[in-house]
Amino acid sequence: MWKFIVRRVFLAIIIIFLGSFIVYGVLRAMPTSFVEAMARQRAAASATTGGPTYQEWLDQLNESYHMNTNVVSGFLSWFGGVLRGDFGVSWKYGIPVTQKFGETIWYSFLLNIITVFLEVIICIPLGIQAARHQYSGFDYGITVFAMLCISLPTFFLATVLKYAFAVKLGWFDLYGLVGRYHQQLSQGRKVLDIMHHMFLPVLTLAMLNIGGLTRYTRTNMLEVLNADYIRTARAKGLSERVVINRHAFRNTLIPLVSYMSYLIPSLFSGSMITETLYQIPGIGYIAYDAMVAGDLPFTMFYSMFGLILTQISLMLADIMYAVVDPRVRVN
């Protein structure tokens, strides 16, 4: 087991290294970089005082951002900084990348944790009920609803919700995390204000994710319900409640937990489209802005963050399987 974990971690590190190299390579292909714009701006600002010219600024900035080298050595010097915990200063935001990350990640986390909580308490009962009454009208309804949720484009759902609840009904603000008078509110009201603004984004994310988990629960529950030990439990004369709750549901948990282990890292990854549409200052929105602006340090950080999260979730899935299912542990 330990040998497996060590190998897995080693592989993960290689993948993270190569993955960020690919992203770096693509990023460096951008012809008009943020650096040029910055140099032009600084040259214009210092033109009156006889400061450095555009070219001098450009050289200086390129030097400090390792942009004057080729892709490989540029990447290596960036990665060297990363190993020392230095992700550089964001070009767009002007503060260290990790500081910006620390400011924004909790908004994403808050958004996602509420969503996941909602998802779990909605999907698992729905999936189990649908499986228990297979081929019933309820089951068909759930299937169609789940499919519909999977098929909804994020941006369309968000726009429709905004149109209905913010524009037509006027219950919520169109954008942002806080209201106009947020600063004047008392502490408790501030929390309520944020919750109020979180409603539509959470609804959007929850609706998008409900379909997948419901179907997954239903499929796995059906599989368990068709198993021999369920027939045995019924044959023993156990009540249906006991059969479902103690025998069937517990076994359904195995695949569900592995599914959840994918969710845990995604709590931090942010949801780019939803955050951007609702202008929630989470990591997804901030990263989107940085990416569009060609902010190399922040984009690199975000991509690496994504790579690390994916690897962690894959490892977690493997480990969780072992935790939940004793048969895996024996092997």
Add this chain to the structure above:
Amino acid sequence: MSENTTNINKEEEQLSLDDGRRVKVLSPGMMVFKRFIRNKLAIVGICTLFFMFAFSFLGGIISPYRQDQVFYKVDKANKEYAGAAVNTEYRFTSATDKPLSTMTRATFNSKVKNAAASEVTFQADGITYLASKVDDNFYVLTVGEEVGSVTVLGKIADVKPAAGVELSKAVTDAAVQAINKNQTSFEAEDCVFTLTKGAAKSYVLHRMSPVGLASMLNFAAYDAQNNDLVASFEFRKECETAMHKGESEFEVDGTVYTLEIEDETNADVLLNGDYVANVSNVIVNSVNVGVFLPIEYKAAAAEAIADKQTSFEYVNADGVTEKHTIQMRGNTYIISTEQETYLIDMYSPPSAKHWLGTDDHGMDVLTRLMYGGRISLLVGFVVMLLENLIGIVIGGISGYFGGWVDTLLMRFVDLFNSIPYYPMMIIAGAIMDSFEVDPYVRLYMMMAIMGIMGWTGVARVVRGQILSLREQDFMVATEATGIAVSRRIFRHLVPNVMPLLIVQATMGLGSIILAEATLSFLGLGIKYPLASWGSIINSSSNIYVMTNCWYLWIPAGLLIVLTVLGFNFVGDGLRDAFDPKMKR
């Protein structure tokens, strides 16, 4: 009852195994098909997809419009028609044919303007001018001509004419009188004379003659043939003097004109009941080159501005009453009116001509949806094929050979799988933006990138299936008969993976269409003049469009949802049909 009986009979008939039926049952393709069409949701999905394909591929042919056809409409738009300003500069009129010199005007403006005294003398070009103020808006400029000198000896004043000048008795008497009364100017023979103190006990006598006017008012003739008259010195002088005095008549060259005074800066001049000229301190100009504003219009505008009104009505040459609105902007006024204009027909609501209205470029939304559907579906299929091509080759090789090849390729798959999808696509989109790639090239590039980013799932499925199939007897048989490796993989293994792949591909099509729509929505995908459903919804990021033009973005969104739903239903149905054991 009878219906039930026949049903039972039918069932009994079906249950009997004759030869024909047995063959049917044994055909696997038929089995799959029968199971598939029994699935209601799958049928709904198939119908939806048929509709979408017909809508996109036939619709574009049927539609009378092109996808980039811009529509125009003739509409009344409030357009700037004229500009007006209250004159704050003096306008000069010369008594002679020669206009007043620039130097004179400049000196007047700097010395006299705003001067408190009612008479100011100033020198320009070596000539001494006297500016007599009639009122703030009106000065008369006069120049003294030396006509003689007066010597005072005790009580006796002796007037001596200058060389070549003859002075009448009246003038000399008046001069003497003036000196006795200690006046510096006097009037005689309709002329003003001044006495300037020269050397001891002597005065220089000047005859003052008006040479010009400086006025803030603007004269305009109603009839072009009166232009010369209205522009003449005499006319202006008499008119303004009369205006200042508040008289209703003045006389020029023996003709008596009537004056209709609105206020001190606005008046009309009439002759025998006909309008001759308009006097105003408001200058009205046309903002459109080549449009001549009639004097009636100018007079009406000037009057409205003087009365501080915000709109006025004017009957134009065709006898139509036009409503003009006046907006103050700084010291100037903008006069605008509704004019017939040829406009791009933007955001027009649904009508018989445009069933779903027009978009922000004035293009027919329904037609754009049809052509956009082509792009969306095309992207879906091309990317799906590309993903499967790469996935089958890499997964097939990996699964068949196993060992280090498998390890290497699977690590490669892991690597591609963990590269964040949207950041990569967004960066790629931004790069293409900065290179200003042609929209068509961009479409192909996007399909290629999406394919390259998405094949790993297929490769995993193929590998996993092949790993289990490889151990089966029929593969041992292929090995024993000495079939080439590539043939073994692609003719015997891959076809067995096909059912699963078809299911995955159908479901995947939905998510590819979603991904393309998302990118296009963000403005990083399909670009104008091409359209895709995502890029059509992009217009809803404009709050105005979102709130007022539902027909621009809701239909496109519904089309995406229905198409993806259709693919998901069909994929689900296919999976159940291929493998009834998996039916859940």
